Amino acid sequence: MEPHGTPTGAMREITDRALDTAVSAGADYADVRVVRRVEESVTVRTGRVESIASDESEGVGVRVFAYGAWGFAATHRYDADAIDRAAAEAVRLAKGAAPSLRRRVSLAERPRAYGTYATPVREDPFALPLEVKVADLLDADAALAVPGVVSTASTYAAQREWKTFAATDGSLTEQVFTHVGAGIEAHAVKGSEHQRRSYPEARGGRWQQAGYEFIRELDLKGNAARCGGEAVALLTAPPCPEGPATVVIDPSQLYLQIHESCGHATELDRVFGAEASYAGTSFLTAGLLDSRFRYGSDLVTLVADATVPGGPGSFGWDDEGVAAQRTTLVENGILTGYLTSRDTAPRIGRESGGAVRAESWNRLPLVRMTNVNLVPVPGMSLQDIVADTDDGLYLTQNRSWSIDDRRWNFQFGTEIAYEIKGGRLGRILRNPVYSGITPEFWRSCDAVADERSYVMYGNPNCAKGLPPQCVQVGHGTSGARFRGVRMGAGR
Amino acid sequence: MNLERYADRVLETARRHGATDAEVSVEARVAALTRFANSEIHQSVAEDTVRVTLRYVHGRRYGMAATGRLDDAALESLVERASANARSTAESDDWPGLPEPGPIPEVTGAYAASTGEATAERRVETVREVVAAADAAGVAAFGSFTTGAVTTAVISTRGVRAVQTRSDAWLVTVHMSPGGGTGYAETCAVDVADVDGAALGREAAGKARADDHAVDLAPGEYPVVLEEYAVVDLLAKLGRCGFNALAAQEGQSFAAPGLRVASDLVTVWDDGTDPAGLPTAFDHEGVGKERVSLIDRGRCVGLVHDTRTAARAGIRSTGHALPAPNPVGPLPTNMFMAPGASTREELVGRLDRGLLVTRFYYTNPVNPKRGIVTGVTRDGVFLVEHGEIVSPVRDLRFSVSYLDVLRGVAAVGKERKTLRGWYGGVSVLGDITVPAVLVDSFRFSG
Structure with missing residues (x-):
């Protein structure tokens, strides 16, 4: 949805106070976020409602640029004293950090941010009776329980966040985000063999910025029996063969490959070392931009797009007041950009790409993925690609993941592999694992499916920073084929 | 902040709403972090948060709710939401009930005021020690130093009443050498005085230097x-x-x-x-x-x-x-x-x-x-x-x-x-x- 509308200014008393106090205390620039967030969740485990929970959080985060350094302080209280203390503390923290600086920080300019944004919602999840959501989940969970399934887990959750952003340059935005997610999973065990099948995604399900209509469209119940049956069948399926193979990767796995090996790798704060002690750095050093580094094959174009309607990582403005935009990260295989902030973009001679967000009011905004997507290539559907593959594997649904601190050396496991013989999907194979080196892997891509199989996956638990922060990010992909991928190491 | 007072108020409200049992957990945390990269401080943050969690029981039905606010309206809403959640589910044959009060061990040394009240200046001083060790070895320091304290109160209608305050100081550093080597050091402690920035800095620096010019080894x-x-x-x-x-x-x-x-x-x-x-x-x-x-x-x-x-x-x-x-x-x-x-x-x-x-x-x-x-x-x-x-x-x-x-x-x-x-x-x-x-x-x- 396009940003529009006029802010109400309902939080003006708080934001003005925070900004005024920060400036009085010595800030050259300050911004403030007032955030209220509500969440609800239902968890069903093996046919029983395990928990129905609701949560709310509310507070104020003040970020200042003073004495050439950043400072940030947050409080859960709205009274004038608390706001003053937080603003003054942020300035004090910046002043304390300033003597350590060895490099002058400069901020990319941006237009004054002003307006409103809201997630398009057709069926408000918070207005729907809880009984309906519980019943839907119980129905889906019950359908998972085919013979041989020993345990199931089904989850539904919704989040709504009201965020007011104001800054000393007169910026004022008001945004309302609604995210929903759901998923089901079946577990089967035989001896030391444990298998899981999930739909549309394990670990909390698939998420979207939408209303409950998205949950209905997932059709959890309609996919449950297949999930349960495959979990059981995998117990006795042949192990996935090891060695080089042609693999066609379903969007349910490829989205995480994009997330780990492109999304994180192009975060410019990582490139400059800000996350070195925790999340790591990146092999995509800034100098590679000028040298037109070949990240992938000609078919690989990756974009960071915060303007996608419904994308989990979409917004009107980021948490620095930079408007949502589409940034090309990799174009026809060549590295062309990064995810950037106001203080990192100038270091590569660019304007901010608007990729800065915080988990909540009590966290410092960081460079984060928005929706990092693999652009579909017209010509072949995902089915066409399978039909075009004489001998290979079809990998679907992530099960395990690991990548090194430079985003270079990765290993992923999927829940299931289907053999491809003569262009047709065949028997199922258990415990598929593949590994590789990021640019070698993306350069081996020789087919990207067209938009018919394009789907937006969401990762609601993308962790980064200290204290750790989780934000919603999105990854759109249609699936793709890769040659000579190293299978194995998962026994 | 007297967390028990808030917890007792929530319990009383839950009883008025018809709860047959209820449990309130209140956790208040004050924490601050000084983060450094390329041997300079790039993030300096502080937070003051609270979280009240209610488990509301009605017979064999239960629901939970949480809030990050302590005002009367928020606490009333907390009980209403938890009550609604409990009433929206069927009776559970797997609900064990809230725990009965039992012995709580005497624990000493869980809190140090030096950590709970550590200032930004104190953290910066330790980070300077880490960076000085990096400088001396010709490497760059990347890491974070967190100090904080958390007070937790858990009170229930079954008679559980437990309150404690804990502190933690946690320092992590990765040092990177121009030769490509990296080194690591970490410690955590109740008392910030036990965090020796200089020693950790030397440990990570020594490892980074030794790791320079690494060679490939066959798997x-x-x-x-x-x-x-x-x-x-x-x-x-x-x-x-x-x-x-x-x-x-x-x-x-x-x-x-x-x-x-x-x-x-x-x-x-x-x-x-x-x-x-x-x-x-x-x-x-x-x-x-x-x-x-x-x-x-x-x-x-x-x-x-x-x-x-x-x-x-x-x-x-x-x-x-x-x-x-x-x-x-x-x-x-x-x-x-x-x-x-x-x-x-x-x-x-x-x-x-x-x-x-x-x-x-x-x-x-x-x-x-x-x-x-x-x-x-x-x-x-x-x-x-x-x-x-x-x-x-x-x-x-x-x-x-x-x-x-x-x-x-x-x-x-x-x-x-x-x-x-x-x-x-x-x-x-x-x-x-x-x-x-x-x-x-x-x-x-x-």
Whole structure:
């Protein structure tokens, strides 16, 4: 949805106070976020409602640029004293950090941010009776329980966040985000063999910025029996063969490959070392931009797009007041950009790409993925690609993941592999694992499916920073084929 | 802040709404962090947060709600939401009821005012020590220094009334050398005075310099010495996947009574009351922490429980509940591994041709039932020949069963480190105390 509308200014008393106090205390620039967030969740485990929970959080985060350094302080209280203390503390923290600086920080300019944004919602999840959501989940969970399934887990959750952003340059935005997610999973065990099948995604399900209509469209119940049956069948399926193979990767796995090996790798704060002690750095050093580094094959174009309607990582403005935009990260295989902030973009001679967000009011905004997507290539559907593959594997649904601190050396496991013989999907194979080196892997891509199989996956638990922060990010992909991928190491 | 007052008010409101039972957990945290990269401070943050969680019980129905505010309207709304959640579900035949009051151990040394009241200047001073050590070695420092205190009150209509305040100081640093080497050092402590920035800075700097100009090594099986920073990951992963009673009850754990999962030299337990770690007297249900033996001389002996898993097993909770709602199950949050008799030099000296590994990174279970984990090494791997370090080695990937690794433990270090490990990346204040180990064989896949 396009940003529009006029802010109400309902939080003006708080934001003005925070900004005024920060400036009085010595800030050259300050911004403030007032955030209220509500969440609800239902968890069903093996046919029983395990928990129905609701949560709310509310507070104020003040970020200042003073004495050439950043400072940030947050409080859960709205009274004038608390706001003053937080603003003054942020300035004090910046002043304390300033003597350590060895490099002058400069901020990319941006237009004054002003307006409103809201997630398009057709069926408000918070207005729907809880009984309906519980019943839907119980129905889906019950359908998972085919013979041989020993345990199931089904989850539904919704989040709504009201965020007011104001800054000393007169910026004022008001945004309302609604995210929903759901998923089901079946577990089967035989001896030391444990298998899981999930739909549309394990670990909390698939998420979207939408209303409950998205949950209905997932059709959890309609996919449950297949999930349960495959979990059981995998117990006795042949192990996935090891060695080089042609693999066609379903969007349910490829989205995480994009997330780990492109999304994180192009975060410019990582490139400059800000996350070195925790999340790591990146092999995509800034100098590679000028040298037109070949990240992938000609078919690989990756974009960071915060303007996608419904994308989990979409917004009107980021948490620095930079408007949502589409940034090309990799174009026809060549590295062309990064995810950037106001203080990192100038270091590569660019304007901010608007990729800065915080988990909540009590966290410092960081460079984060928005929706990092693999652009579909017209010509072949995902089915066409399978039909075009004489001998290979079809990998679907992530099960395990690991990548090194430079985003270079990765290993992923999927829940299931289907053999491809003569262009047709065949028997199922258990415990598929593949590994590789990021640019070698993306350069081996020789087919990207067209938009018919394009789907937006969401990762609601993308962790980064200290204290750790989780934000919603999105990854759109249609699936793709890769040659000579190293299978194995998962026994 | 008198948290009990807020908790009592919520309980009273819940009773008025018709709750047959209720439990309130209030957690107030004040924390600050100074983060540095390229030897300069780039993030300096502070927060003051509170979270009130209510478990509302109506017969055999229950629901929960939480809020981050303490005003009257928020607390009233909290009860209304939890009540609505409880009434929206069917009666449960699996609801164990709220825990009855039980003994809560006396815990000393859980809080130090020097940490709870640590100033930004105090953190900056320590960071300067870390950076000075990096400067002296010609390397750059990247890391963070966190100080904070958390007060928790758990009060229920069953009579549980538990309150404690804990503090923690946690310093992590990665040093990077122009020659490509990286080094790591970490510590956590109740008292910020126990965090020696200069020593940690020197440790990481020395490792980074030694790691310069690393060479490729062929994948394969090598005997290894795993430093404490690596061993902590073994215990964290096995604790979560194996010694968690929910995983065991759902058939997803390797753990079974008497099963050999490690060599005779390995003994592991969880003890929230031991002041060598970050002590805690009770869990998030207000149940007193019990010392739970997990591995005794190589054999599985116990699991950690919360009230729900304990009821299914017909026993009492061991005091390992996490904050509700908790889909993960109970976790051992204060693990200890028994020390051995070997110095670090003796461990390394026993390697005829093997590797010294500083730590593991981005590890994730591939097959929890078999303890198979994949990950990579980080911040210093060294080829050792005839007991002497001969060369740094580039990082390697592995996919191994951590159980096989523990079964291969041939010697255990006498010194131990207390580290946050996996708990550094989550909101639960946990820690793990471990020695270094010598392992007969560890397979690297490249």
